[in-house]
Amino acid sequence: MTATTGGTAGWEPAERRPGGGPGGGPGDLPNGDPEGPTGGRPDRPAASRRLLAWLVDFSVVVAAAVGLGFLTYHRIAGLVTDVPALSERGVWQLLTSRGDVLEAAESLGVSVWGSIVLAVQQAFAALIAFAFLYHFLCVAFGGRTLGKALADLRVVPEPDGATQGGRVPRRRAALRAAVTTVADVATFSVACCLLVDGQFLLSVLCWAVAVALFWANALPAAGGRGRSLADRLAGTAVTGGGLLRAAARVTADGGRAAWQASQQAGQRVGQAGQQVGRQLGQQAGRIGRQVASSDRGRAALDRARSAARRRRHAGDDGDGGAGSGSGSGAGDGAAV
Template structure:
């Protein structure tokens, strides 16, 4: 199948190396754990010396005098058993690394190191960039061979006494590691070309930050909207209250009781004015006016005499 054009957001070499270092640290942790388990298995095997001595003695008894050959064979048997335990540990490490790579790539398209560095493996044979199981298995196999497979084979050959083979395997392992660390054309490594993949930026942290910022903006906008809505509601309530009060005052002014009260006041004012005019026009009123005029004239004359005396 023809390969698609790689996406433009290709991961940098620094990010890829940092992600590989994190994953390799996990591999070293698994290797240390397997080494501890293997140590206890060897110690448990060697702790059965009574049984081993009995087996060795029986071999010497059947050696027909060739005690050196029998002892040598017994030693090789013990060494072979220990070598088998060590080889099982190396094989277990290879299987663990393959399972880790395959499960991570098939599930999320990234290992733990790539997740922490916010990068992922992108398929060049799928329009969506997703990794299928077969493609994940190919990349996991290639990564396992480069990271631990060749070194495990070299160590087993060394323990088995195959020194030349061990040296060749060590040289091949180092060469493959260096070759894979150097990006080829298009920024893709040897493992990428074997699996038909490339490594790109995942953008998970950026999307998470953008989502958090959008959520904060939305929450703030909602809060401001609620505050404004509350203010508008309060203003509408106050306006309605004022309108209700004005309506009550208007109704009170236009009520029958208010009209009657205004009429009574007007009638009382007119009656008071009419009574005052009638009193002034009566005989007693005329007499009181005449008396007031006389008193006023006398007071005026007395005032004038006093002024003349003083002068």
């Protein structure tokens, strides 16, 4: 800043730089904040949009779970109906049990059931990996998942002095994806695996933990600044993508442009109508003058004038006859 020797009376504001106040610091906007009065923090989107985004993303995970379930079913069906493989395993169990048929049958059943449980556990592990990769890749490279894109939301870094807006760093995206996957998919998957493996009490406990984690991650997103547990741990936030505002702005601009265009078109149509009317009037006048100046026109005009004079003379004669008749009648009455 520069100042004169006359104290603060001659004090002049320094030139503001694009980055903020003097020296590139904040100061262009209220409260000395380069991002506005919210302190540089992203605006909180509506809870309904967050819910819509979560439903779409969860539907993607459910679709993957359905596909994995279909593949796992066919794996189990192939495992159970593979007679040659079962025969080989049965003979091996019979030989290792030294001819004990009951022990061999029990061992064969346990072996088949273990293969089925392993197939189910592998399917849940693949589902967990899919959910993590889905959230991580979408946020790290696109800043939004499919659901957030449909709801016009975006994941951005929480301003902390080192990172300001822009794309989410991969480390934060990985941490956010991990927490989201654990809260939404992983813990429930572990509970299902424990249940299939026969550990009922641990499965119930894991289900309780899964429900608690789910609500611990979801409830903070519905209040306060709208940051879920995953956002808080990863240092991210969810904000509006600006697409809806841009669409509304474009729609408003288009409406105003259409209204102005309709007004201009109406004015042009009115001016064209007036011009056409003047041209038609001028043309009709020229035609009338041409007709009047022609021989036939003059003859017709003369006949019309003669007819008018005859009618006027006939009217004068009728008025004179009526006056004379009334005068003679009055004289005869006086003579009597």
